[in-house]
Amino acid sequence: MQFPVVNYHSPTAAQDFCKSLHETGFGVLANHPLDQHLVDGIYAEWLAFFGSEAKHKYAQDPVKFDGYFSPAVSETAKGNDKRDLKEFYHIYPWGRYPAEVSDAAQRYYKEGSALAAELLKWVEDNSPPEVRARYSEPLPKMIEGCDQTLLRVLHYPPLRGNEEPGSVRAAAHGDINLLTILPAATEPGLQVLGKDQQWYDVPCDFGLLIVNIGDMLEEASGHYYPSTTHRVLNPTGEGRFKSRVSLPLFLHPRRDVVLSERYTVKSYFDERMQELRGKK
Numbered sequence: 001m002q003f004p005v006v007n008y009h010s011p012t013a014a015q016d017f018c019k020s021l022h023e024t025g026f027g028v029l030a031n032h033p034l035d036q037h038l039v040d041g042i043y044a045e046w047l048a049f050f051g052s053e054a055k056h057k058y059a060q061d062p063v064k065f066d067g068y069f070s071p072a073v074s075e076t077a078k079g080n081d082k083r084d085l086k087e088f089y090h091i092y093p094w095g096r097y098p099a100e101v102s103d104a105a106q107r108y109y110k111e112g113s114a115l116a117a118e119l120l121k122w123v124e125d126n127s128p129p130e131v132r133a134r135y136s137e138p139l140p141k142m143i144e145g146c147d148q149t150l151l152r153v154l155h156y157p158p159l160r161g162n163e164e165p166g167s168v169r170a171a172a173h174g175d176i177n178l179l180t181i182l183p184a185a186t187e188p189g190l191q192v193l194g195k196d197q198q199w200y201d202v203p204c205d206f207g208l209l210i211v212n213i214g215d216m217l218e219e220a221s222g223h224y225y226p227s228t229t230h231r232v233l234n235p236t237g238e239g240r241f242k243s244r245v246s247l248p249l250f251l252h253p254r255r256d257v258v259l260s261e262r263y264t265v266k267s268y269f270d271e272r273m274q275e276l277r278g279k280k
């Protein structure tokens with residue numbers, strides 16, 4: 001499977017990017033407006049935060065879903081029975097934000113959300129008429145006034161060798177939301193499952209932005225835009241001793257949006273959360 005790198009400034013960027021999203025569920029953008037130096041600064045200061053005891057002051061809120069999720073409460077992917085080898089912090093505009101870090105991640109939240117909204121407009125504009133006819137309202141409208149978009153700062157600790165057999169950094173999963181944007185992480189490891197059932201490495205060169213379709217957009221588009229299964233592999237060799245930090249931003253629609261004849265956003269989300277919680 002090929003992931004064409006689309007130049008954000010190319011005259012055919014929107015078409016090329018959406019073709020890739022349609023064919024693979026993933027799109028890769030270069031020369032986009034998000035500053036990878038800002039992202040690298042966030043990686044560095046949050047790595048220090050995850051290395052400190054301060055993180056425990058912000059233990060996750062099981063209802064609101066903001067704050068710090070330790071490896072002991074990290075996610076178990078649908079269809080998997082082991083917890084992922086990761087800890088993370090959920091940032092919402094209304095949620096708790098650690099006093100120990102700068103406002104860089106909050107700035108990134110705003111810039112990332114604005115770019116994700118623009119890319120959603122690209123998706124709308126490049127949906128064939130029969131697909132567009134399925135949307136209960138234009139895609140950009142689905143996110144208007146929504147405060148559920150989530151920035152997750154993710155830390156995959158170095159491997160210690162005592163991990164439970166079969167547990168991985170991030171087990172194979174699809175994202176629940178509309179669209180996810182993910183700047184190049186500090187280390188490789190992200191893979192996508194191709195239609196041929198083979199795993200493919202996603203490019204992770206400095207400054208690239210990886211974008212993928214989530215389950216809600218797959219549902220709303222009648223599967224025209226597929227939510228492709230992806231995972232984060234455990235590192236081997238020297239990489240075992242290194243942390244990996246990544247920064248997915250999950251663009252979410254309003255809870256009352258009708259996704260399809262079967263689901264509203266709320267019913268879809270509740271069903272998925274039920275599946276996740278059922279395993280804890």
Ligand SMILES: O=C(O)CCC(=O)C(=O)O
Pocket residue numbers: 152154170175182185190230232246247248
């Ligand atoms: O860390 C990564 O590169 C991907 C993370 C991811 O897929 C997720 O958190 O949903």
Ligand SMILES: [Fe+2]
Pocket residue numbers: 173174175230
């Ligand atoms: Fe994901």
